[in-house]
Amino acid sequence: MKLLFICLLCISGFSTAIAAPEIELTESEQAYIIENPVINVGVMPDFTPFSYYIENTLVGFEHDLLALVSERTGLKFELKIDKWTTIYNSFKNKEIDMISSISYKKFREPFTVFTSAYYEIPIMIFVRDDFGDYLGIKSLYGKKVGVLKDVFYVKEIEKIKGIEIVYYDNYEELTKDLVFGKVDALIQNLTNINYLIKKNVYKNLKLASELVLPNTKNEDLRFGVQPDKVLL
Template sequence: MPGELWVGSSPTGVPFSFVDPATNALTGAMIDIAKAVIRDLGLTGDYRATPFSALIPSLTTGRIDMIAAAMQRTDERAQIVAFSAPVFSYGGGLVVPGDDRGVYPALSSVRHKRVGAQVGTRFVDQLHGAGVDRVKTYDGLQEIVRDLANGRIDAGYGDEPILRYQLRVGPRRPVRLVREFRPPVEEDLCLIVAKDDPLLERLNKAIARLKDAEIPAILHRWELG
């Protein structure tokens, strides 16, 4: 349909993008930001749940026009797709069993543990870079927290805001977010389009118009800012 963008989003990235069980529709902070930007451009959006690892392939093959999910900008990804101006920035969070009283200020602190991370994310690379040899990959952070609670892994590493949100509103599990942990890097969260897509310039202008009021209000509503 003319004037409609097909937007791909991960269905498991609470609070950035996820499927609302009450409506079966995609929702979350990045969905709301995408809707605000698309509305500012005078367009409409068709939001499609897409596994995280399939988002970039779906974009580069034309199955979607834009990504709105918890996918941070990295140099490697920027060689394949185009990132908008940032709408949020964050780093990784570390979770361990609730009865684990160890101190873990950095990834090197879990070098000898079994650590879960989401497939296709920068966090897997960060673990390997810190010398963590036993990395088990999962489709989503919910599965990581579940296996951690059941003793199948010793720690989990992934998007800090998503982990924090899940531990606050999800099923009560005997795990904790490590407060003293500092991630090796914080990276920008952006809307993503195909390389050389002329839409990018329009997206950036819309983000500039919305960055002082509407985008901060959305982030605050999802307890992210």
């Protein structure tokens, strides 16, 4: 039995500009869609350029991708829009069928069936201009470092001794607190923080280094599906 959603992601080519081959669904897949016409999926409101607002309209790469899947299958997606921690815990508690922007980690396997990655982003360390020279992870010893709650690499960061971790619910607050000195550094993906820096015209932040951990190199974005909905 093939995984329907992975199959759709692969053949779509992630582009509406080029016509993809016809999708031939198995009888069981067709039956699943008839029995489950609406799939609720957790998405974030502030994850640029994948899921974010422009003039009160939610847009982004993930929404284009979901629209393409909907067009080709007849599935309808009902969005649960909230901060990462909320949709992540809703997914863990089986309150929603699917979640976007989730990265693979082995500890998530018991409650997640992962699609293949549709995007990979470098994870970066940002600091203020007055931080001084960044000479590796040891430069963060004794410092306050801001991270998003429940981000997939947080368990690895928590193992680094000498760093005071400050947890945040959203990216805006995380970035703003670095600007105004409430934390000394932040760790987050490149695209999202770059967007916030440009949007808010922050002038005192700089990119210190890429973060490479023993078991993490990039943020690999995937859709996650409930294990009891593996056909999805």
